[in-house]
Amino acid sequence: MLKKIAVGTLEFVGRYTIDMVKAIGLMGEFVGDTMKWLSRKPLRMGAAVDQMVEVGANSFPVVFFTAMFTGMVLALQSHTGFKRFGAESMVGTVVGLSMTRELGPVLTALVVTGRAGSAMTAQLGTMRVTEQIDALYTLAANPIKYLVVPRVIAGTLMLPVLTVMADFVGILGGFVVAVMLLGANPVLYMEKTFEFMEYNDMFSGLLKSMVFGFIISVVGCYQGFYTEGGAEGVGTATTKSVVMGFMLIFLANYILTALLFSNGGGGAKF
Amino acid sequence: MIFCENLYKAFGDNHVLQGVDLHIKRGESMVIIGGSGTGKSVLIKHIIGLLSPDAGRVTVDGQVVGDLHEDELNEMRKKFGMLFQGAALFDSLTVGGNVGFALKEHTDLAQSKIDERVKECLEMVGMKDVERLMPAELSGGMKKRVGLARAIAMNPQIILFDEPTTGLDPVMADVINDLIIKTTRALKVTSVTITHDMVSANRIADRIAMLYQGKIVAIGTPDEVMFNQTNPAVREFVEIGRIIRQTEAVQGRHIGAQ
């Protein structure tokens, strides 16, 4: 009996490990395939444009909304804090730096993961369970090339664009709250916003967002591509895709922040 | 020209194929019958390389499918046309886009030529003026026929039909049967058809193979499969077919007379 339990446990651990290694291997293979097809011509720009509209332009409203209110809340909150030691003029600085360095890229990535990454999984998952992906194979068309590459291109290129806009909208939101609600001097606010900001703050944010875009689209496609189990499987895959996307974004965010901001640069400035 | 040798395939504990041996000759019309869930669809997916066997191998025109590189596999697949059981039309493309997909991807034909060919193929499956529709706007039977049109658009040498007449009315089923017979006989196309429809099987089959419990348990001409079987499972399965055949024989309208 005891032996059975012990063996069972060992088997469970072993199987779990094997599954994990397999999943990582599969993912690696998937990323490798994607990179291979990314580098092969011709790229299907038509499909990529469609995806760019989907990931980029169509995500803009929700990114706008998120960034706007984040900027507004940031202004309110930091104002409350700074007022306590008379540094209200720093609100703009905080909003600007927070948006460009951290919140712009990360929030945009999260929003796009929820909106476009999950859509990618659902689309590809549906195609998988209705055998459309198989159909592509039988028509001698590689689904990575036809389905994944355009999405990865769109994700990687559109995230920075969305992030720039989120930065802007967030700063705008903070500005509106600070000037209209908290009575800040508009000129001073803008001056303070950019006084301590450096190119590095924004561009490293954009670089981050590019990586995030790649992660979102690759994870979204991967989860969809290997969907199993019919309509229900599509649902599960979509959930998994969002969860995995979030986790990888946070992980990558930490690593990138450590890499980009650690040695001097903008990091030491504030 | 297509050899399936000792194929084994399992999904987890579900051992679907358990030593399938099947030889399909060039230009013949092979019909595969078998109970639901016995692995017919799995078998033909092995032929086109969508699934790879756990053991055994599939050879097409002397090439082992499992050994092919991606590009070679694609070249091989260009010889094939396949109709999926669920049609598997691309949701994001119009009917015209679906049918003309391979033409657009693999040929240098002008769009007008492609449109022409698409129209032709759709007419062959009894459809007209549906090019601009999206798959979501079609009925199940219509999808099936669009899938069929897509499978034959490239004039393939081998066509794999997974239940082409399922979900069609009898008239339309006859049209499809005729289409399969015509393409196979006239164009010397090799076809592999999965069907539960004994009428259809009677009409189109040069040979019939029955898959049962992971193995081919009966193979031969329709007469051989329907009358000379001792296996009770086979006898039971082909009961209807036998009746149809006997009736046809009485009426002198059997296939051979045509």
Add this chain to the structure above:
Amino acid sequence: MKNWTNEAKLGVFIIAGFAVLFWLTFSIGGKKLFSVTGKKSFIVYFKTITGVTEKSDVRMAGVKIGEVKKVELENYRAKVTVGLHGDYDVPDDSVATVQGKGLLGEKFIEIRPGFSPTYVSNGGVLANSIPPSNIDDMVAKLSAALDDIKTVTNSLSESFGSEEGKQGLKSIISNLSNLSKDLNDVVGGNKEKLTQIITNVDKATAVLQLILTENRENLRGSISNLNSMSKSFAEKAPDLLEHLDQAASGIRDMVSDNRTNLKDSMSNIKEASGNFNGVLVENRENFKVAMANLKTSSEKLDEIMASVKKITAKIEKGEGTIGKLVQEEEVYNGLNETLEGAKNLTKQTGAMKVGIGARAEYQSEMQQSKSYFSIRVKPREDKYYMIEVSEDVRRNLGTGPRNTLNSLLYSFYIAKRFGNVTIKGGLMESSGGVGLDLHGWEDKLMLTADVFNFSGYDNNAKSPQVKVTAKYFPQKYLFLYVGGDELANKYYRTFFGGIGIMADEEDFKFFMARFF
């Protein structure tokens, strides 16, 4: 948007993205695009440069003229290489300081331009630099307040340090010493009477507490007696330097030239103080003790006055607590912070007054001066909080060699005034205590009795510390005082006399204008 092609949508989106990118880039870099440092640079050495890093701004009159190119350590000093923009030049007698932008803003180097016609050469060294103050720029922000205090203390030291002041002080002191000499003579000539007086006074102070509390009418009487007594010494003495001088010389004249008149005054005093001691006249034993005390007292008086001189000298040099207080920047800064905070508080509450004060006394038994520094926060006219720092000079009696570092004593007590009486309670000289002030003669006179250290100071002093002081305010902000400390403990018992100031912060200017 519905009829737009995807390409058009994407085009709009991308163009919008680039527009925003361009705007952000320009906003961030706008100012910096034009601020590439030129070829000119020079070097400044700082003792410490915390907060200044590469790329920190270099400004003159608030205008950015360059940036820090490099910060290195050289010979334990910070070597800062400054790169100048464009055509800016820096006079070679300029002073480099470290400043902060606002409370939390980044640090930058401010160059205060000099007047030299020659400029710092390219690659040369700017000789003058002021390191940032330790307590950071929060304090720098309060430098306005600091300046005020500085002015006060400068004036103080000037008044004592200037020829005029010194002369004045000298004459005061010589007058006082003459006075005491004459007093000695008087004592020699009028032993009998004087002995009586002294005994009276002695007894009077001993039972003062009792009398004051028990008999308010008598208190008034005694105050008017004291009044007439003081009148004999200095008629209507409103201003110190002039009138104290006059008074002192007057007394001297009186004493030396007019012995008979003095005798009369003495009898007056005797009569006046007689009210206190009817019962005690017969106690002859005490006379002798009192006599002895007086002898010491008159000797001490000389010493005290000499010490006053020493004290003021010390203040100037920055020795002792007050000296430290007025000279040391850190204390200044702390003080300024306190004052600034109190000032803000004052602004908010309107009526609150913050006074600062200092006093120095000479202690007979310790043969040493003791100084105090006080802050008085007065939220209402009849109530104040007193914060006081002083040195514990008793240590020099008991243990260790003299002039070892005295430990500091802290007081923080609350006081409330009812009519002519003020009751105090709280921390007194680092221990719990209570006290009573009696005000009289239009607040020109104040008698104080404080009791604290209830469990005693050490094994040599097991009784509570009793301190009695009489303060005389010839003028609102200045006071002279005498008194006795540790009256209940023989070992440490001491008498003292000293001089002090106490003024509300906003009265300082008035005070200075009037007094100095």
